[in-house]
Amino acid sequence: MNKNLLENLKELRQIQPDSNYTTRSRFLILAEPTATENLPGFKITQIYKPAFAIGLISIFVLMALGGIYQIIKPGQNDLVVRANEINSSIQVKLDEIKYLIENNNHLNAENILNIQALLEKTTNELKEASILSQENKDLGKSLEKIKSAQEILLQIDAMLQ
Amino acid sequence: MLDGEKQLIERAIRGEASAFGLLYDRYQTQIYRFIYLKVSHREEAEDLTHQVFLKSWQTISGYKFQGLPFSSWLYRIARNQVIDYYRTKKNNLNIEEISESKIDDSSIEVIEILDDNSNVKKIKEAIKQLNPGHQDVIILRFIEELSLKETASALKKSEMAVKLLQHRAIKNLKKILGNNE
Structure with a gap:
């Protein structure tokens, strides 16, 4: 075989995908559930997903507030009202964030990683x-x-924004 | 199979996103390159590569260990993705005609990287003129340097068939390069 041809073919290994695309693609893929996932009845240790924890965050909010509701004592109506306000606010914000992420084609690698870190937090x-x-x-x-x-x-x- | 890969795949099958993320990091570039050399369009190659990994993540529970690299399975998905891409392409070009299509403007940035070596550029253009089967074997055997066994697995062919295909592919490639000079 022509040695030059072989060497030149190997040079095509220079072709690489764009790094912003790679980061974004990875982020979106890992956010998707697999066929093996079973969200109701999940274990807390399994749901530490770096990306798109939004559905899971919603569940945590309900769990956290569910606990609060159970131990509400008489005279703590303000707490109930406040808890409801926070729940509604978080749910609305989660929906907005999800929409913005899915429809934003200008997120760069750094932004995506920062968002990922904040979702984990x-x-x-x-x-x-x-x-x-x-x-x-x-x-x-x-x-x-x-x-x-x-x-x-x-x-x-x-x-x- | 690469060291530690079996454990990684098992964790991914159990739904561990971080494990699949490591597999993504390991194979994404070569899958992208495989697709790009076949479609010659950066954005299309990005979309198709994304679909390959999305599909593999969503169906990984069905993955069967056969003593071969995970990449073989990915290449099969990638091949099918490219075939489907051409089938649904709006202008309904016949797959055999695709090899004669011109390079899209969006791929110019990649060509510029290769421009220092005009021979490499000619080879890239010549690969586009091969039929899909010959493209596959050239890319897998001589660019990605997969073994005969790995290539046969990726292409779902026997090793003998791959040997024959590779011989014909190189012959055709040289012929195209000779005609283009």
């Missing part, structure tokens, strides 16, 4: 809130964790 805050409320621990602290998650989502929203 949100998931962690809500995990902790969920544990605190379900163990009937400091209710105020649980609510603080949820508020913190809400603020992180606002940061993500600002990045996507």
Whole structure:
């Protein structure tokens, strides 16, 4: 075989995909559920997904607030109202963020990685809130964790605007 | 199969996104290159590569270990993706006619990278003029440097068939290069 031809063919290995495309594609693919996923009845340790934890964040919010509702004592109506407000606000923000991510073709690799990190942070805050409320621990602290998650989502929203 | 790959695949089959992410990192470039050399259009190659990995992630629970690299399975998906792409292409070009299509403007940035070596550029254009089967074997055997066994698995052919195909592919490639001079 012609040695030059072989060498020249090997040079075509220079062809590489664009790095922004690669980061974005990876992010979107890993956010998709596989056929093996089973969201109801999931284990907390399995759902630590770096991307698109949005559906799971919603579930955590419900778990955290569900715990709060269970231990509401008489005279704590303000807490119930506040919890409802936060829940609604987070749900709306999650839907907005999901729409913005899916329809934004200008996200660069750095933005995507930053959003990924913030989503992980949100998931962690809500995990902790969920544990605190379900163990009937400091209710105020649980609510603080949820508020913190809400603020992180606002940061993500600002990045996507 | 590469070291540690079996464990990685098993974790991905169980639904661990991070494990599949590592497989993505390992194989994405070569799958993209395979597709790009066949469609010669950067954005189309990106879309198709994305579809390959999305499909593989969504169906990985059906993956069967056969003692071959994970890439063989990915290449099969990629080949099918390219075939489907040409079938549904709006201008309904016959697959055999695609080899005569011109290079799209969006691929010019890649050609510029290769431009320092005009021979390489000529070879890239010549590959486009091969039929799909010959393109496959040239890319897998001589660019991605897969073994005969790996190539046979990726193309779902016997090793003997791949040997024959590779001989004809190189012969045709030289003929095209000779005609283009």
